[in-house]
Amino acid sequence: DAKTTQPPSMDCAEGRAANLPCNHSTISGNEYVYWYRQIHSQGPQYIIHGLKNNETNEMASLIITEDRKSSTLILPHATLRDTAVYYCIVRVATGANSKLTFGKGITLSVRP
Amino acid sequence: DAGVIQSPRHEVTEMGQEVTLRCKPISGHDYLFWYRQTMMRGLELLIYFNNNVPIDDSGMPEDRFSAKMPNASFSTLKIQPSEPRDSAVYFCASSPGWGADNQPQHFGDGTRLSIL
Numbered sequence: 001d002a003k004t005t006q007p008p009s010m011d012c013a014e015g016r017a018a019n020l021p022c023n024h025s026t027i028s029g030n031e032y033v034y035w036y037r038q039i040h041s042q043g044p045q046y047i048i049h050g051l052k053n054n055e056t057n058e059m060a061s062l063i064i065t066e067d068r069k070s071s072t073l074i075l076p077h078a079t080l081r082d083t084a085v086y087y088c089i090v091r092v093a094t095g096a097n098s099k100l101t102f103g104k105g106i107t108l109s110v111r112p
Numbered sequence: 113d114a115g116v117i118q119s120p121r122h123e124v125t126e127m128g129q130e131v132t133l134r135c136k137p138i139s140g141h142d143y144l145f146w147y148r149q150t151m152m153r154g155l156e157l158l159i160y161f162n163n164n165v166p167i168d169d170s171g172m173p174e175d176r177f178s179a180k181m182p183n184a185s186f187s188t189l190k191i192q193p194s195e196p197r198d199s200a201v202y203f204c205a206s207s208p209g210w211g212a213d214n215q216p217q218h219f220g221d222g223t224r225l226s227i228l
């Protein structure tokens with residue numbers, strides 16, 4: 001699976017949009033971009049995933065650049081409960097042995 | 113709906129003792145995963161099952177670790193004998209599909225294991 005690069009941390013104000021960047025410059029054509037987050041003392045939580053089109057669900061939006069070498073997770077109205085470590089993961093979908101490989105992630109701090 | 117249930121939430125024991133961690137996946141999920149999280153190594157996949165059959169155990173650190181899934185609603189991860197370096201948070205996750213299905217994994221809240 002391709003490696004991803006994320007800044008170690010960022011913060012944003014409550015109620016504002018949080019834009020979390022991720023670089024995956026070596027991504028292959030059949031690899032998906034996944035985002036999970038981990039709130040302190042809890043297990044990771046799935047947020048969203050996509051291949052090349054932008055995706056939106058009730059939690060967030062995922063914007064993938066046209067060359068697929070980077071993506072941005074957008075939390076439209078961040079709340080204090082969104083403070084967590086966010087993991088950007090690239091994974092090949094085909095093949096039963098494909099794994100979710102978690103890196104260090106980016107720590108998002110939402111301030112009041 | 114109940115999520116993935118792990119027990120115990122915390123375990124403290126002395127080195128050399130046997131440790132058994134338990135997991136109940138979400139009903140109807142065919143895939144079950146065991147992960148370990150430490151500060152040094154982050155979150156690592158240890159083993160996963162499909163329909164109760166182990167598929168990939170390449171992440172199991174050594175023979176002291178074993179995992180079983182006797183039925184669709186229960187799995188155990190056993191460490192015997194335990195060592196201080198096994199101290200970590202162990203997570204169980206389940207998924208209704210994997211591979212090309214692209215189904216997300218649902219994680220439990222983990223077992224925090226401390227080996228003294």
